[in-house]
Structures are given as structure tokens and as C-alpha cells.
Amino acid sequence: MKILTADEMRRIDRMSVNRAGLSFYQLMENAGRQVAEFLLGEFLPSPTASQAAARIAILCGKGNNGGDALVAARHLLERGQAPRVALLASPEDLKGDARTSYQAYVQAGGGVEALTETGAWEEGRSAVLDCDVLVDGLLGTGLSGPVQGLLAQVIADINAARRRARVLAVDIPSGLASDSGELLGDSVVADATVTLTAPKRGLVFPPACTRVGRLAVAPIGTPEEILANDPALTLNLITARQFAPLPLRRGPTTHKGDYGHVLIVAGSRGKGGAAALAGKAALRMCAGLVTVATAAAAQPIVAAHFPELMTEALAETESGSISPRAIDYGHFAKLAEDKSVLALGPGLTTHPETAQFVRAVVEKFKQPLVLDADAINMLVGQLDILRRRRSQLTVLTPHPGEMARLLGGTSADVQAHRLAVAQKFAQEFGVFVILKGYRTLVGAPDGQVFVNSTGNPGMASGGTGDVLTGLVAGALAQWPDSPPAEVLSLAVCLHGWAGDRAAEEKGEQSLVATDLLEAVPQAWRELRAKIERDLPGSYYVVP
Numbered sequence: 001m002k003i004l005t006a007d008e009m010r011r012i013d014r015m016s017v018n019r020a021g022l023s024f025y026q027l028m029e030n031a032g033r034q035v036a037e038f039l040l041g042e043f044l045p046s047p048t049a050s051q052a053a054a055r056i057a058i059l060c061g062k063g064n065n066g067g068d069a070l071v072a073a074r075h076l077l078e079r080g081q082a083p084r085v086a087l088l089a090s091p092e093d094l095k096g097d098a099r100t101s102y103q104a105y106v107q108a109g110g111g112v113e114a115l116t117e118t119g120a121w122e123e124g125r126s127a128v129l130d131c132d133v134l135v136d137g138l139l140g141t142g143l144s145g146p147v148q149g150l151l152a153q154v155i156a157d158i159n160a161a162r163r164r165a166r167v168l169a170v171d172i173p174s175g176l177a178s179d180s181g182e183l184l185g186d187s188v189v190a191d192a193t194v195t196l197t198a199p200k201r202g203l204v205f206p207p208a209c210t211r212v213g214r215l216a217v218a219p220i221g222t223p224e225e226i227l228a229n230d231p232a233l234t235l236n237l238i239t240a241r242q243f244a245p246l247p248l249r250r251g252p253t254t255h256k257g258d259y260g261h262v263l264i265v266a267g268s269r270g271k272g273g274a275a276a277l278a279g280k281a282a283l284r285m286c287a288g289l290v291t292v293a294t295a296a297a298a299q300p301i302v303a304a305h306f307p308e309l310m311t312e313a314l315a316e317t318e319s320g321s322i323s324p325r326a327i328d329y330g331h332f333a334k335l336a337e338d339k340s341v342l343a344l345g346p347g348l349t350t351h352p353e354t355a356q357f358v359r360a361v362v363e364k365f366k367q368p369l370v371l372d373a374d375a376i377n378m379l380v381g382q383l384d385i386l387r388r389r390r391s392q393l394t395v396l397t398p399h400p401g402e403m404a405r406l407l408g409g410t411s412a413d414v415q416a417h418r419l420a421v422a423q424k425f426a427q428e429f430g431v432f433v434i435l436k437g438y439r440t441l442v443g444a445p446d447g448q449v450f451v452n453s454t455g456n457p458g459m460a461s462g463g464t465g466d467v468l469t470g471l472v473a474g475a476l477a478q479w480p481d482s483p484p485a486e487v488l489s490l491a492v493c494l495h496g497w498a499g500d501r502a503a504e505e506k507g508e509q510s511l512v513a514t515d516l517l518e519a520v521p522q523a524w525r526e527l528r529a530k531i532e533r534d535l536p537g538s539y540y541v542v543p
Contacts, residue, residue, distance in 0.1 A: 001217065001242065001542075002227045003235040003451065004198045006141040006178040012197065012230075016222040025097045027220050028064065031196045032071020032101070034218035035135070035170055038194045038539050039072070040079060042216070043133050043166055053082045057131040057165070059154065061138040061174075062089035067098030068170050068196070069137025074105040086128045087114045088121070088138060088154060118150050125154075129161040136169040136188045141178035141200055146185030159189050169193040172200055173211050181205030189213075194539060197222050199237050204451055205419075206438060215453070218539040234423070236450045238442075238489045239543050240530040246482055246490065248528055250286075259288030260340035260477025264470065265361070267294035267347040268354075269320025272301030274347030274373075274466045277513055279309045281470025282343075284520040285491065287477045290470075293335060295322050298347075321351040327360055336361075340480060341368045343473035345375030345397075346466040354378075359385060368393040368476050372469040376402045383429065390430035393476070393484060397434040397469060423449050432488055434472070436465060440492050444485045452489070453543050454496025456511075458503045463513025468495045471520075493543060498523040 004012065016022050044054050058073045060066035066087070073083045085105070091114060094102050106112065113128070115121045136158060138151055147155060155175050158167060167190045172178055175187025178200045192214040195203055202208045203215055227233060250259075262282045267275030272294065279292040279302065291310040292302050297320040299313040312335055314326040326332050336342060342365060348354055355378040362369065362385050369392065371379070376398050379385060383406065386394060398406065400414040403421060407414070414421050415437070422435040426443035433443040438457075442450040468491070475491040476484070501522050502515040534540065 001237045001239045002198045002233045003201055003204055003237050004233070005201055008233065009141060009197065009200065012222055012226060015226050019226065020221065020223050022221050025100055028067050028097045028101060029071055030220035031068040031171075031218065033075050034196070034220065034539050035068060035072040035168070035194045036075035036079065038192070038216055038218070039076070039133060039135070039168055042192065042214075042541070043168060053080060054133060055131040056081055056083040056133045056135065057128050058083050058085045058135040059128070059138055059158070060085060060087050061151070062087075062093045062098065063140060063142070064098055065140030065170055065174075066094075066137050067101040069135055070098070070101040070105045072135065072137070072170070073110055074101075074108050077105070077108055077110050083110070083135075084128060084131065085110060085112045086124070087112050088116070088151060090114055090116050118153060121150060121154060125157055129157060129165065131165050134158060134161060134165045134167050136167060136174050136190065138188075139174035140171050143175065143177060143184065147175045147187070152186060155186050155188055162189065162191070166191045167213075169212070171196050172203060176202045176208050176211060178202045181208045183208055187211055192216065194218050196220050198227060199542070201235070204237060204439065204453070209439075215542045216539045217542065219537060234447050234449060235419070236448060237542065238450050238452045238493050239540065240493070240527055241534050241540065242486060243490050243527070244531050244534075246479060246486060248531070256288035259286060260474075260480065261289040261291070261338060262287045262341050262343065262473045262477045263336055263339040264290065264292045264473060265294070265322070265342065265344045265348070266292065266466075267298040267302060268322065268349045269295060269297040269316075271347030271349070272298035273305075274463065276302045276305035276309070277463050277466040277517065278343065278346045278470035278473070280306050280517055281467040281520070282474035282477070283308055284517060285471045285474025285478075285494075287474035290474070291335075291339070293332075295320055317351055317353045319349070319351055321349040321354040322357050323353050324356040324360065326357060332361070336365055336367065339367060340477040341370065341473045343370035343372070343469050345372035346469055348374040350374050350377050363388065366392050368395070368480075370395045370397065370469060370473045370476070372397045372465060373402070377405060380405050386429040386431055394431040395434065395472060395476070395488065396431055397436065397465065397472065399436045399465065403435060419449060423447060432484060434468070434488060434492060436468070440496070442485065442488050442492055448485060450485060450489045452492045452496055454493055455499050456496075456503045456508055458506075458508030458511035459496070459499040459516065461512055464499065464516055467513050467517050468492070471495050494520065494523050494527060497527060497543075501526075
């Protein structure tokens with residue numbers, strides 16, 4: 001699902017009008033109807049004959065955002081609700097489609113209170129804000145600076161009213177910058193936001209995204225091919241619906257050999273747990289077979305963790321890490337020859353001899369390759385190795401510190417420019433980059449970047465990255481013919497989804513990597529269910 005700037009959204013709307021035969025008013029009509037449908041379906045209990053209409057207040061500005069909200073008010077009126085509509089402008093200030101929406105609402109029997117000055121708002125706000133649901137239709141995506149004056153006061157009062165009312169924002173919470181995650185000043189803090197056609201950047205990236213609440217995306221008539229076929233649009237939000245083309249359900253006559261064989265090279269003396277976590281995760285991702293190759297000292301520890309894992313002991317250094325002697329006499333080549341995917345890194349240490357081994361594997365073996373943790377650190381100053389692998393599928397899964405070491409910068413620099421860093425590195429070296437952190441990014445060699453919205457702070461715990469390594473490797477093994485960007489996005493989404501379920505049960509403070517791993521089956525079930533119940537043409541709750 002594409003993520004757009006305000007200018008890109010305006011351009012897409014013009015293309016929808018020119019190519020699809022729509023009018024701008026039709027787009028507004030569709031937008032307001034979708035907002036009303038979301039409010040009725042997600043904010044209100046199922047109506048019964050005995051239930052009174054909910055107390056709904058709708059606050060409208062004079063622009064198109066207010067026009068969308070007025071259309072929503074009319075649809076709510078037609079569905080038996082009695083919304084209270086406050087216009088923070090004079091009706092004479094309404095222009096174009098917003099004015100048409102106002103007139104249609106009034107003709108349908110709706111009443112509007114025009115509160116054009118601070119005194120009028122202060123006199124009427126208690127009555128307006130005494131509601132169950134408050135719809136924010138004040139300001140849209142055209143904001144360029146902090147909100148001031150009357151609307152700033154209204155925004156502050158909306159946020160104060162959240163103690164008793166739920167807030168639904170139309171397209172974007174009023175006061176948020178559309179094109180970034182920056183905070184320009186005070187903004188509405190919403191419980192949910194129904195954005196139109198596609199998410200806006202300010203709804204996706206921090207810190208602004210923390211004020212959005214649940215994010216729903218409502219199609220309003222723009223043909224999907226307009227978005228999909230525009231090469232200038234390179235930013236995407238990962239959603240469950242994008243995985244529908246993947247063969248997620250297994251055929252009745254398949255066997256384990258149909259789902260790939262992952263070789264995970266990980267672990268060292270005292271760090272066998274990292275190898276075991278990655279191996280278990282690959283199995284939970286439904287890889288057909290998983291072998292963990294580790295230092296001889298760690299092999300018994302790994303083997304004891306999970307009986308379904310196969311293990312292989314490799315020659316080790318004096319310190320108990322994998323030695324380059326593991327490659328001698330074709331031993332490792334024999335081990336790797338029938339494997340679908342190689343994953344290297346968790347718990348390897350950065351011993352100089354182990355680094356020799358890792359670099360040799362990266363250079364000599366042609367299978368799809370997943371590099372994490374210590375395997376990434378071993379590439380510092382050796383990035384030409386990645387350039388020489390451009391014809392092979394290579395995935396790096398760094399956290400900001402590891403990315404900074406690769407680039408010779410700081411974690412702060414990486415965090416300040418996450419999107420640009422992931423996109424540029426992936427393009428320059430012809431690799432896929434999974435840059436971990438809040439809003440994990442998947443950067444592809446073609447310049448496309450995919451943003452993940454699942455996950456929580458409880459996952460900032462040792463071992464959760466090892467689980468991601470296994471999930472990524474397991475996904476690549478069983479879907480070798482599917483687009484890698486989709487497969488990697490699935491692994492990242494499922495990783496965060498499982499983390500969210502684990503946090504619900506254990507709490508963020510107590511969450512550990514094994515909790516996440518045990519939540520993967522539930523996450524799988526919920527992901528498949530969401531894909532199957534998704535109805536094209538209706539609003540879509542992310543992810």
C-alpha cells in the first residue's frame with residue numbers, strides 16, 4: 001500500500017478525475033461515506049431497535065477536510081443517527097465541493113452551528129463536546145505550520161474531551177504535518193484515523209504516528225493501477241492484504257521437501273541460545289527442514305533446545321567460535337549444497353578467524369543469504385563483497401548500531417535518516433536491507449521501501465533479532481519463486497505481530513524472545529484470517 005505526500009495525493013486525485021471519469025465531488029462523497037461506515041462499524045455497538053442514537057459531534061473546518069466530514073454527517077443522518085455539527089467558520093467561507101457538501105447536509109435536514117470566533121466557541125463548546133464520539137474534520141493535509149488562534153483552542157479542547165469521548169480523525173488528525181513524522185505544534189490526538197486513498201507519511205512515521213490511533217485506509221474511487229504503476233512512488237506500508245497472492249496454505253499432497261531446507265550458521269561457546277532461537281523461528285515460519293551449524297562446543301546446547309532441529313558441529317577456534325577450518329576439505333560445501341537458504345550471524349562473535357569463515361561463505365556460496373548480527377559486523381570495511389554478490393539474493397538485517405558501523409557513522413545519524421539510509425544502501429549494493437527498530441524498514445534494490453507497523457517496545461530485548469533472522473530465512477526457503485520484497489515484508493510483519501500478541505499476554509516489560517516465538521502460531525492464524533476476510537472496496541484497518 002503506497003504512502004504518499006500531500007503533493008502526491010493531490011496529483012493522484014487529479015489523475016483519478018482525468019483517467020477514471022470521476023469528479024472531485026464524487027471523491028469527497030466517497031470519502032465521507034467511508035468515514036461514516038467506519039464510525040458505525042468500529043466505534044458504535046451493533047444497533048438494536050431499543051438503542052438510542054449515539055451522541056456524535058462533528059467539528060468541521062472550511063476546507064475539503066470539513067467537506068468530507070459534512071458528507072459523513074449526512075450519511076450518519078440517513079442511517080438514523082443525529083450528529084451535532086459545529087462549523088468553525090462562516091457558511092459563506094465554504095467554497096467549491098465543501099460548500100456543496102454543506103448544502104446537501106442542510107437539505108437532508110441536518111443542522112449546523114457556526115462558531116466563528118473564540119467567544120462563540122467558548123460559549124458553545126460544553127454542549128458540542130458532551131458526546132460519545134467526536135469527529136475531527138477541522139484541518140487536512142495542507143497544513144504548513146503550527147495551528148494558531150481559534151483552531152488551536154479547539155484542538156486543545158478536543159484533546160481534553162478524550163477523557164469521555166472517542167476521537168475519530170478524517171484523513172489526518174488536525175495539526176499534524178502530512179509529509180513527515182515531525183510535530184509542528186499541538187495536534188488532535190485521535191483514537192482512530194480514517195485516511196483517504198492511501199496513508200500519508202505523517203501518519204506512519206514517529207513521533208506524529210503516535211497521535212493517529214488505529215489507522216484505517218479508505219478507498220474513494222482511485223483505480224489501484226494508478227498507484228501501483230507510478231514509478232515515482234517508492235514508499236509502501238506493509239499490510240496483510242498484500243500477502244494474499246502468496247501460497248500461504250499448503251496443498252494436501254505436499255511434503256517437507258516442498259518447503260525448503262534452511263541452514264543457519266550461528267552460535268559459539270556460551271551463545272548457543274542465539275542459534276537455537278533462529279532455528280526454532282525458521283521452523284515456526286514453516287520451513288520444511290532446518291539445520292543449525294554451530295561451533296562444536298555449542299552443538300549439544302542447540303540440539304537440546306528443540307528436537308525438530310537438525311544440528312551440525314563445525315570446527316572451532318580456541319575461544320569456541322567457528323573456525324575457517326570448517327571450510328577445509330569441502331566439509332561446509334557438502335553441508336550447504338542442498339540447502340535453500342543460508343543464514344549467518346546470531347551469536348557467532350567477531351573473532352578474526354570466524355570473520356574469515358563468514359567472508360568466505362558470503363563470497364563462495366550462491367544460495368540466498370541472510371546476514372545478521374556478527375555476520376554484519378564482519379563486513380565492516382569489506383562491502384565490496386556485497387557488490388560482488390549482486391546477482392545473488394542477499395538480505396541484511398541490521399539494527400541501527402550495526403548499520404552505523406557499516407557506514408562509518410553513528411546510530412544517531414542512522415536513526416535521523418532511517419528511510420534514506422535503508423533505501424540508498426539497498427540500491428548501492430544490490431541487497432535487501434531490513435533496518436530494525438520502531439517502524440522497521442525493508443529496503444529493496446529497486447528503490448522501493450516497505451514500512452512495518454507491527455511490534456512494540458517490549459521487543460527491545462535480547463534474542464528477538466535472532467527470531468527475525470529465522471523467520472526471514474524460513475520465509476525465503478518456502479517461497480523461492482515469490483517476489484522477495486513481499487516475502488521479507490511478510491516475515492517482518494509476522495515478527496511484529498507475534499511480538500504484539502506476546503506483549504498482550506506477558507506485558508511489554510516481561511517479554512522475552514521465547515515468548516515472541518511461542519506467539520508465532522497465533523500470529524499466523526490471525527494474519528491468514530485477516531487476509532481472507534478483507535473485502536475489496538471497503539475501509540481497511542492497518543495492518
